[in-house]
Amino acid sequence: MEQPFRIEKRKCFRVVGYKMTTTNKKKQGTKDIPAMWETFKAGDQHEQLMSFMNREPYGIFGINAYNTNEADAKEFDYYIAVSSDLEPKSTMSSYLVQEATWAVFPCTMETMGKTEAMAIMKWLPKSKYKPLNKGYITGKMKSGAPDIEYYGKDGEIEVWIAVKEK
Numbered sequence: 001m002e003q004p005f006r007i008e009k010r011k012c013f014r015v016v017g018y019k020m021t022t023t024n025k026k027k028q029g030t031k032d033i034p035a036m037w038e039t040f041k042a043g044d045q046h047e048q049l050m051s052f053m054n055r056e057p058y059g060i061f062g063i064n065a066y067n068t069n070e071a072d073a074k075e076f077d078y079y080i081a082v083s084s085d086l087e088p089k090s091t092m093s094s095y096l097v098q099e100a101t102w103a104v105f106p107c108t109m110e111t112m113g114k115t116e117a118m119a120i121m122k123w124l125p126k127s128k129y130k131p132l133n134k135g136y137i138t139g140k141m142k143s144g145a146p147d148i149e150y151y152g153k154d155g156e157i158e159v160w161i162a163v164k165e166k
Helices: 029-042 045-050 112-126
Strands: 006-010 013-023 060-066 075-083 093-097 100-107 129-131 147-151 157-165
Touching: 013 029, 013 045, 013 060, 029 045, 029 060, 029 075, 045 075, 060 093, 075 093, 100 112, 112 129, 112 157
Parallel strands: none
Antiparallel strands: 006 100, 013 075, 013 093, 060 075, 060 147, 100 157, 129 157, 147 157
């Protein structure tokens, strides 16, 4: 995988937003997450969420938070969220994205899935980094950090994968 990508260290940041629990069993998450985004776009959730954004990094995040159920490594939480220090409404949740080093890959809506797959399967094995997460092939995640989709200004979209040097 050629440039453009970057390695970026980020301090922890807190997000506030909408959360759902789903699973990698029978690829259920690949159905639930797009449905969540459709609901988010169709109603007033987008406008409500934007009113909470008051911290860096500015933008909307899609966050896969793994290992939320010790009995089921395929279950995970997914957030549509913004960086905020405000208290969430009763219909929202908060999540702390830990300090980490991220391999950041710009992409488009159409290439997001392919970009993430290429980064994990082709770029990481040849790079001087390894992912903090394991289990992408089986769906049984052993996670050191979330996987993040970032939606910034002017249509900017990135895939963030937490990494450490080999």
